[in-house]
Amino acid sequence: RVAYVNGVYRPHGQAVVHVEDRGFQFADGVYEVWSVADGRLADFEGHMTRLFRSLGELRIDPPMSREALTRVLRETVRRNRVRDGIVYLQVTRGTARRDHPFPPPGTPPSVVVTAKSMNFDALEAKAAKGITVLTQPDNRWGRCDIKTVGLLPNVLAKQAALDAGAGDAWLVDEMGLITEGTSNNAWIVDKDGALRTRDIQANILRGITRQTLMEIVKEEGLTVDERPFSVEDAKQAREPFVTSASAFVLPVVGIDGAKIGDGKPGPLAKRLRDLYLDKTR
Numbered sequence: 039r040v041a042y043v044n045g046v047y048r049p050h051g052q053a054v055v056h057v058e059d060r061g062f063q064f065a066d067g068v069y070e071v072w073s074v075a076d077g078r079l080a081d082f083e084g085h086m087t088r089l090f091r092s093l094g095e096l097r098i099d100p101p102m103s104r105e106a107l108t109r110v111l112r113e114t115v116r117r118n119r120v121r122d123g124i125v126y127l128q129v130t131r132g133t134a135r136r137d138h139p140f141p142p143p144g145t146p147p148s149v150v151v152t153a154k155s156m157n158f159d160a161l162e163a164k165a166a167k168g169i170t171v172l173t174q175p176d177n178r179w180g181r182c183d184i185k186t187v188g189l190l191p192n193v194l195a196k197q198a199a200l201d202a203g204a205g206d207a208w209l210v211d212e213m214g215l216i217t218e219g220t221s222n223n224a225w226i227v228d229k230d231g232a233l234r235t236r237d238i239q240a241n242i243l244r245g246i247t248r249q250t251l252m253e254i255v256k257e258e259g260l261t262v263d264e265r266p267f268s269v270e271d272a273k274q275a276r277e278p279f280v281t282s283a284s285a286f287v288l289p290v291v292g293i294d295g296a297k298i299g300d301g302k303p304g305p306l307a308k309r310l311r312d313l314y315l316d317k318t319r
């Protein structure tokens with residue numbers, strides 16, 4: 039495997055950044071994840087647009103043009119011979135002596151790109167079973183719409199879920215409403231049959247898979263109700279599921295130890311997964 043690090047492709051084991059990189063010291067950086075299908079990057083433009091937005095919100099200079107970055111992403115996928123997998127891109131505010139203010143103008147941002155293969159059949163098997171989730175308090179900062187590498191609350195919530203024997207955590211705000219998963223957006227088909235996902239505010243990431251799935255849903259003549267739902271709504275739902283670049287559409291079959299319906303993936307989640315895969319892969 040090789041990784042791109044600041045202009046150079048290095049063997050994966052020797053791909054390193056400086057100890058004074060601001061990503062390392064302050065989580066002062068952003069990232070994106072694309073899924074790769076047949077060597078092509080899914081939802082390419084959507085993720086690229088969100089990357090530039092995240093950079094803008096943090097006032098990090100874009101390290102290069104969209105075109106140049108596109109070439110680096112494709113080249114990293116090619117050099118790693120990834121047909122099915124994911125590509126990861128991280129941009130930080132660069133390397134400078136540790137100090138809280140922004141480094142001097144002209145300090146180049148750091149850019150890292152990695153790509154890895156994933157077993158598509160294993161992902162399909164996981165989706166066929168569905169996952170369970172554990173609810174956890176959402177104690178993240180107020181700008182979850184920016185895709186920063188500051189993911190400690192997400193990491194702790196995910197580990198708490200795994201330790202409890204669940205597959206992921208769903209984060210819950212002070213009102214008892216679900217914000218999103220630790221690395222995915224949360225959806226339900228509620229007990230009345232309405233397809234719901236939380237509206238876009240600063241407290242969730244504007245998922246690209248969410249966005250594409252909303253288009254698909256409209257093409258199917260269905261509607262999405264962008265309205266928050268409570269833990270109780272989710273437990274009584276016909277079908278909860280999550281969306282992300284790495285999981286696509288993944289059914290949820292249990293919440294906090296309680297089975298949803300018969301404990302099997304629901305029909306709409308399955309259908310939306312197939313439609314998403316047909317459209318993007």
Ligand code: PDD
Nearest residue numbers: 071220221222223243245246247282283
């Ligand atoms: N996570 N919400 C959070 C907190 C996320 O980290 C992600 C993506 C999503 C879904 O966004 P998208 O559909 O654009 O992938 C929602 C990536 C996959 C990750 O951290 O690995």
